[in-house]
Amino acid sequence: MWLPSQLPGIQAQIKAAGYKGDVNALADVTKPPLSAVAKVGGATGAFVSKDGLVLTNHHVAFGVIQYNSSKERDLIKNGFVAENREAELPANPDYRVLVTTGFDRITDRILKAAAGKTGRAYYEAIDLAGKAEVKACEQDPGYRCSVVNMHYGSDFYLIKQLELKDIRLVYAPPEAIGNYGDEIDNFMWPRHSGDFTVLRAYVGKDGRPAPYSKDNVPYTPPAFLQISTTPIKDGDYAMLAGYPGTTYRNRTAGEFADQMRWQLPTRVELYGSILKDIAAAAPAGTEAAVKYAAQVQSAKNTLKRAQGELEGMTRSNADTVRKEDEQAMLVWLKKQPNAQAALRDMDAVEKLLADGRATRDADQLFMLMRSQTQVLRAAIQLQRFAIEKKKPDAERESGYQQRDESLIEGNLKQVQRRYDPAVEKAILADLLARYYGLPANQRIQEIDAVFGKDMAGARKTLDSLYATTRLGEESERLRLMKADSAEVAGSTDPVMVAAAKLMRAILAGEQKAKERDGELLRLRPAYMRTLAGFRQSQGRAMYPDANSTLRVSFGKVTGMHVKDGMEYTPVTTVAGITEKHTGKFPFDAPEALRKAIAKGDFGSTKDPVLKSQSVNFMTNLDTTGGNSGSPVMDADGKLIGLNFDSNWEAVSASWMYDPRYKRAIHVDLRYMRWLMAKVYPAPWLLKELNVPAE
């Protein structure tokens, strides 16, 4: 996950891996070829024609497809092929394509404001300085700006992005192709998903971003990528650019140990227990079970992901590897001139992290009481909104500003469709029973005040709260949302009263967290500078942990040694679609596809080695959430694939990149070309993409 600006420094490695292009040209995100990579719908995409065609994942453009679907014209089910440019369909109005036009290091300007400060004041000084930078930058109409920090407060960058607002749907395969295998195949290999969609960005006649208008004209991107017509094969150079969200690879050994020995195991334990609570209180087949389907699905995903991450970190011995690495770093540090100051900051970081861990059990249970309930969560949201709306809009907590109000209202409306008092009481009883088992120093005064000091009292309180609350009614919730702050604060609904009390603990916790976060922001850079120095002494470059900024990864097309006696091969074919096809979701390949596979007319997209049509391929490229839709390029910089997933063994890669197990899964663009040529034809589009029509 290299910053583009780092690439010239590791030029020798990139050349050795097989890249034939100019590495220096990759250093500037605002120049070709990286200026062809855009932030699309929160993930990644790439421009693929001079007239603003954008390629991204089906799942990244899903909202656009859904927005244009109706019972009569089900684009999700049937896919969509625009017959020509006029037939392209406007996206939902809030769908965005962002083109980076500025990426400047402003560390000095940001840190100057925080000089001499500590704790929360340090945090707020940086926050304010950042907001001022953003405000100044956004004076330029049509742009969206943001400040990001690298290496945990060591460096700050101002990012300026052109905000394209008129995006249109050009080509989407049916969902049964774009999401073939759905959750069953998610994270899995072998994979057979046509997870791509083609969009087009439009601008006003003046060339500036504008909302949809039929008079708008196609946007001319600063660069576009040419789709390759050369077959890929095992071992080929591959390179990917995109916007990976968050990684934790440069966290301390103590944080690694905490993740493996407490965070993940307790997450597995608690989500597993909550799922059992729901299953017992809302047995399959009951109306309550239907109401909790979404929460169950989400809890299952959290549980599965935590299990996978724990499994992967354990498989890679992540804690031991990180600890040995850190110990070697400390040995190195002690020989450096500035060791004492660095060690002092690093000790302070350890202490801050340890302080945070002292009440982690109670904090986690309290967090779940707020996130895994429906009515209690709504009450807390209402109390919070009442507090925030008294403030000027700019000073409100994010999530409670004027622009968030429709979202809050939407949340509040959904509650009774997802709520059953027996289930909510069962979840709270479970969490509270665990809470009462904690040592005295973890007790939270406000929880005790609301639910009593022991489980017997808590059960009675729960029964009485849920017997009398009116928050199960939509009208009452919406009334409280519109009511003035004083009325909300004084509400006598028992759950509102409870929420008001709990709010004090929440706000106190937030204060403490901001104080700690400020100190960490101030002190962590010592650790990061030490690590960077140590890496340099090892002759290794070091990238900042992912933070949704544009990164580049290079590697190769490769399968995986699954286990002794079993291998994944790196390219799948349409044969696997037929193998998996059951006729039932999620393995219900459309008839047109099955007929075309049976016919076997693969034309210029046929793989010369596999003698079949490729579908997906695997690389060892470094990715994480946010890399969806990232363009995958070959040694010539031509587009060969579109990233859309990782393998299950790589779930833990957000903490540790283990070259044995980290793989990325891509749509082979030959599959896209074949679908466009032979299955759901769009010859005009192939022509615009400058690839063969057969």
Place this chain on the structure above:
Amino acid sequence: MWLPSQLPGIQAQIKAAGYKGDVNALADVTKPPLSAVAKVGGATGAFVSKDGLVLTNHHVAFGVIQYNSSKERDLIKNGFVAENREAELPANPDYRVLVTTGFDRITDRILKAAAGKTGRAYYEAIDLAGKAEVKACEQDPGYRCSVVNMHYGSDFYLIKQLELKDIRLVYAPPEAIGNYGDEIDNFMWPRHSGDFTVLRAYVGKDGRPAPYSKDNVPYTPPAFLQISTTPIKDGDYAMLAGYPGTTYRNRTAGEFADQMRWQLPTRVELYGSILKDIAAAAPAGTEAAVKYAAQVQSAKNTLKRAQGELEGMTRSNADTVRKEDEQAMLVWLKKQPNAQAALRDMDAVEKLLADGRATRDADQLFMLMRSQTQVLRAAIQLQRFAIEKKKPDAERESGYQQRDESLIEGNLKQVQRRYDPAVEKAILADLLARYYGLPANQRIQEIDAVFGKDMAGARKTLDSLYATTRLGEESERLRLMKADSAEVAGSTDPVMVAAAKLMRAILAGEQKAKERDGELLRLRPAYMRTLAGFRQSQGRAMYPDANSTLRVSFGKVTGMHVKDGMEYTPVTTVAGITEKHTGKFPFDAPEALRKAIAKGDFGSTKDPVLKSQSVNFMTNLDTTGGNSGSPVMDADGKLIGLNFDSNWEAVSASWMYDPRYKRAIHVDLRYMRWLMAKVYPAPWLLKELNVPAE
């Protein structure tokens, strides 16, 4: 599964596959090298030294290991390494190694006796002629003889085998090596089992077979195989000889369809239902559940195997493939001069098979009533024994002769440890409910007489039968076994009365079956001759279906394309043992093995490509039950492995050999040599095997 005598006829194929030895030398089972292959403990083994060392599977020699184990000296758990020849341990007295010394075609002699006969008379004439041949052959002391028929009555062979009776245990790995993975890994790849054991055959000082005596001397086999010291690799020639039990590949298209559309689906349905009956009547944790554990295990195995076979036959389109093949054969036949006679016989076969199918539902349910019950089965066994013991011993039905009496007594003793009246009634109620749903022409008079004409009556009958029977008592069953026939026939125990009535239906069914089997034995050869002629016209040789006679298969070391994007590689290594190790059965690799793996000192047995110690390998050799312990040879005829299992995808290979999915799994003898050299050393044994000691 070629008869050795067929091999010279397909010499070109064998040479093209890579065999470097003399194919003609493989034709005679009584001459080297095939005379080194022996029938061992009901399966296969091979002589590997001039002093009678025999190599077979750990699971084939398991009885020998168990017989020598005690609490104090647990050879199953710890394995066994004889320090020298004197320390070898005698096998259980009934353990046998059989060396084939004669294999002669006697078709004319057998069929002469049956000339002009039909039906049951035909069957009995052949049976009697065979028995006479065996009796004459066994005049030679120390030999065991048998008559086998090839191609369903087309050909008959007299097999003469030297019966070695003093077998000793020389070397066995611990069970956690010999059976690593147990049921979980059974039929699975990747595999990591050291499924081998070394035995030695002894004879009297006169060189003739003799029971164990410490004065006996090692047997000098007619040939022995030399263990290879050349590494194997993907694509290498491989060849295997052994005693495959039963295949059905030359059955008619009608029989294939019946297997796929009725036999296997109803087996899945009925065993699944019986398992549910037992689970409901004997819930987990109850004493009844413990009593039924063995029956449940056996029913689960039957169910799993039927599911696997159905899955495999479906995957290979076995019915369609066989039908198209048969139709092409018929087209060919109609152009042959003798077509009319052959077609007449073949039509008659079809009619016989159709007749059998007319009452198959009732027959199957009746069979399950006898096999899936404990007390009812014992009652039927007692009634049958009372009938048979009135006859001279030679005329009794097999299973009821004097030599079988201790086995019958053993069965009868076990009943109450495996019996609970509520479970037996539940199973019978299930089967009877299905029986009453059959059309009138499938009703069996005797079942109606015993259980009544409908389910309401049957329930009452079951309650009364099981409330009053005394057959749940061991003493009563043994008393009836010893009682005279008239007393048994006149028993007033209600289940004995029921069994006496049902016995009439059983005997009538047997008469009908013998009549039909006789006719099939007479008429099927027309089909087999036609198929052989058709195969010849295609330029293809044809082997007889497996019948526990010595067969040879040739092919290569090869992995398997599991599915699109996933491959099995053909050689596993000790890395997989470590991967699978959990410390708990069945993945509890012994400490000595784990230490040796960690040490990595693989000496001369290290695989030069995998840079590790190999464990198992996979070939496309054709095997079935009975091939356990079959020696696997390389292009030079040297021993490279020991067959011990197939892959799950190949469960259906008893009906159809599909080259895409049929694989055989072998112990790599380099693993055995490494264990003997470095883990549980036996240098004197390696010396006798003429392989390096390191």
